[in-house]
Amino acid sequence: MNSAAFVLISILTLGAALAAATLRKLMHAALCFALTFGGLAMFFLLLGAEFVGLALVFIYVGAVAVLIVFTILLTRRDAVKERRVHWAGAVIAVVAFGTLAWSILRTESVSVVAHRMPSLTVGRIGEALMTGYVWPLQCTGLLLTAALIGALVLVMEEKQ
Amino acid sequence: MSEFADQIFVNAKRAFLAPMAHLPGWLVQAASGLIDIFTLLAVFLTLFALVSVLERKILARIQNRYGPNRVGPFGLLQPVADGIKMLIKEDVVPARADKPVHFLAPILIAAAAILALGVIPYGRNMTPFSIDGGILFFFAVGSTTELAVFMAGWGSNNKFSMLGAMRAIAQMFSYELPLIVAVLPVVMVVGSLMPDRIVAAQGGYLFGFAPRWFVFTPWGFAAFIIFFVSGLVESNRTPFDVPEGESEIVAGHMTEYSGFKYATFFMAEYLGMFATSGLGITLFLGGWHAPLPFLEFIPSYVWFFVKLSALVFIYIWIRGTLPRTRIDQIMNFAWKFALPMSFACLVAAALWHYAGRGFSGWCWSLAMVGGVYTGLSFLLDTRRKFAPRVYRFAE
Numbered sequence A: 001m002n003s004a005a006f007v008l009i010s011i012l013t014l015g016a017a018l019a020a021a022t023l024r025k026l027m028h029a030a031l032c033f034a035l036t037f038g039g040l041a042m043f044f045l046l047l048g049a050e051f052v053g054l055a056l057v058f059i060y061v062g063a064v065a066v067l068i069v070f071t072i073l074l075t076r077r078d079a080v081k082e083r084r085v086h087w088a089g090a091v092i093a094v095v096a097f098g099t100l101a102w103s104i105l106r107t108e109s110v111s112v113v114a115h116r117m118p119s120l121t122v123g124r125i126g127e128a129l130m131t132g133y134v135w136p137l138q139c140t141g142l143l144l145t146a147a148l149i150g151a152l153v154l155v156m157e158e159k160q
Numbered sequence B: 001m002s003e004f005a006d007q008i009f010v011n012a013k014r015a016f017l018a019p020m021a022h023l024p025g026w027l028v029q030a031a032s033g034l035i036d037i038f039t040l041l042a043v044f045l046t047l048f049a050l051v052s053v054l055e056r057k058i059l060a061r062i063q064n065r066y067g068p069n070r071v072g073p074f075g076l077l078q079p080v081a082d083g084i085k086m087l088i089k090e091d092v093v094p095a096r097a098d099k100p101v102h103f104l105a106p107i108l109i110a111a112a113a114i115l116a117l118g119v120i121p122y123g124r125n126m127t128p129f130s131i132d133g134g135i136l137f138f139f140a141v142g143s144t145t146e147l148a149v150f151m152a153g154w155g156s157n158n159k160f161s162m163l164g165a166m167r168a169i170a171q172m173f174s175y176e177l178p179l180i181v182a183v184l185p186v187v188m189v190v191g192s193l194m195p196d197r198i199v200a201a202q203g204g205y206l207f208g209f210a211p212r213w214f215v216f217t218p219w220g221f222a223a224f225i226i227f228f229v230s231g232l233v234e235s236n237r238t239p240f241d242v243p244e245g246e247s248e249i250v251a252g253h254m255t256e257y258s259g260f261k262y263a264t265f266f267m268a269e270y271l272g273m274f275a276t277s278g279l280g281i282t283l284f285l286g287g288w289h290a291p292l293p294f295l296e297f298i299p300s301y302v303w304f305f306v307k308l309s310a311l312v313f314i315y316i317w318i319r320g321t322l323p324r325t326r327i328d329q330i331m332n333f334a335w336k337f338a339l340p341m342s343f344a345c346l347v348a349a350a351l352w353h354y355a356g357r358g359f360s361g362w363c364w365s366l367a368m369v370g371g372v373y374t375g376l377s378f379l380l381d382t383r384r385k386f387a388p389r390v391y392r393f394a395e
Helices: A002-022 A026-046 A050-074 A087-106 A122-130 A134-155 B002-006 B008-020 B025-062 B078-088 B099-117 B134-156 B159-190 B195-201 B218-234 B259-283 B300-321 B327-354 B359-380
Strands: none
Touching (some): A026 B134, B025 B300, B078 B259, B134 B195, B134 B259, B159 B327, B195 B259
């Protein structure tokens, strides 16, 4: 059953990713992009990494995708007419894919299939964040707060 | 006897699945899932039909008129008539609409509402979808609603729809923060994101009669109020129905929907209301636990649905009583009051925990919540004199 689910989710995710890259209408591409993230989240749920999968839905489908569609909405709406190939984009895509594939293939835990990882519960992630990774966590929090205040300052009503 | 009545649905499902024991495991699992899904849909769609007629009856009572009373006894068959009307209506799609997006929006919004219902414990051993991060699942699924609302607004290709969708997303985003931060104290005190464990932590009675629900602690009471108000905003109901705003933008993102798609939006709104109330009951009102020890003979699911009905009645009561708020009032309330207050609840819950969860902890957290409430009311200065409104862009 798991392998069947894996195949179905793979088809969905890859199809949505391909659609996001090729669709003419920008809004459809953005929505397919959100669907891709939904598929990725399903992969994590299938692997038993609930927290990562749900956080992916929460952040990418709930927030980032809405940000992207609003960016499209609030910028100019006329679609680019010419359909030429952007070579710079292709090069960046190949480099990104190559780097990821290289680092994934070099990771040892992937090559050993029989090695069973302990299930990744929310509690263990919380413990790790609050002990070993407390400095990165606090720094990220500070950065996000600064960004929030910065956004507020940008949109604040100017006194005449 | 009470044990039998309490577990009757659980045992019925088990008996139904027993003859399938020799089949492969995944088939039994699928059958079990299907039973859960069908039960969930049947119960909540019936409840939706009942509440839709009850809401009209209660609103009519508040406004001193009769309400629906033509179809069936006391107008109880009104939802059937409404359903038939919605089904045979013409489904109008605007010619310039973005058709796939226009079509998918109501499906996505209803799917999110139904999925969110799946993680709530409805009774002892009666959680349809029991996972470790249940609370997180609820909010992750709920956050896709914003994308669905946007799809409805964009797909309709209509100014009113887009304006309504933007208003809806603005207020849903703003209130998601207080909503989630108000949930955090409970998660922190229980030490788990699993709804079943949160309900279990509220079992038992203090001094033999007082229920140990979190709403009876100062931090829990304040967090529950914030949770309830934020849930009201998330469901886009009066007094926060600015996105729909019938008198200004017709029906917001639902303007261009007709027939059954419109009914689907309404169904999603009601199911979302049930889901938020259900989560509020799970987190603060003791889930399916009875309020007093001698009432425990009544089955657990009855208590859950009694509490749900009470909360839904309060929703309807508020709708019949309060006028619509302005968008700037809604936003000010979210960022200047609800958010600091929910953080104060978090600190108060920590004080309650470290003071031993007893009477002294109760007093400490009351002091914390009361102090922040008083401080905020001085800072925000609600007694400020009202002045004529200054319009920046519409002179």
